[in-house]
Amino acid sequence: MTSLSVPRVPHSKRALFVPAELRALEAPKGRLRLRVNRPAKGTAVVEANGEVDLGTAPRLWEMLNERLRGHGARLVVDLSQVEFFGTTGLCVLRRARLLADETGTLFLVFPGESRSVRRMLDLYGGDAFPAR
Template structure:
C-alpha cells in the first residue's frame, strides 16, 4: 500500500497529513516532508494520523527523530487523530507519554 503525505503551514505552524501505511518502505516519504519543514524552521508540527492504517517501528522512529530535531530548534511535534491500531502501538511502546497526542487535528493557529 502507498503512503500519501501532504502538508499545509501558516505562521510557523504546520499540519502534515498522512494516509496509507507507514512502514520501512514508505517512511522515507514522511521523513522528507518533515525534514523540509525543519529546514523552514517551523516551530509547531501536527501530524494527522487519521488516515494511517498501519505503522511499524520505522514509522515511529521517523516521528521520534523529527520530534527530537524540532525540540532542539525550540519547536514541538504533536500527533493527532490516530486510529485505534496506531493508538495501541503508541500505548504499548509508551510513546503516548512521549508525544502529545490529540483526538482531533487542532487548528493551525491554536496553541
C-alpha cells in the first residue's frame, strides 16, 4: 500500500502553505485575455479573447462589474474572439445583465462568429440577451 506524504510545515506557517499545483489551478494565466476600449464617451467595449470557463469567468466578472459600476451609459461585451464559452460564462453574463438593469446601463453582447458563444446563448441564453 502506498501513501502520500505531506511535507511537515511548522504550525504557525501552515495557513500560508499552498502547494504549487493548487496555486496553478487557482490562478490560470494566459487562457483569457481581456481588453477595454472606449470608442465614444459613455461607451465601454470589453473584448475577450481565449476561453471563458470555471477558471477564467471570475476575471470576466470583475471586469464587467467594474465597468457597470462606473459612469458609462453603454457596455458592449465582444466575445467574437472567444474559443470556448462554458456555462459559467453564461452565468457571468446573466449576473452582469441584472447589474446593468439596476444601474440603467445598456448592456450588449456581441458573439460574432464564435460557435461556442452562439451555441451557449442559443441553448441557455433565451431572451436574456436580445441585443445580440
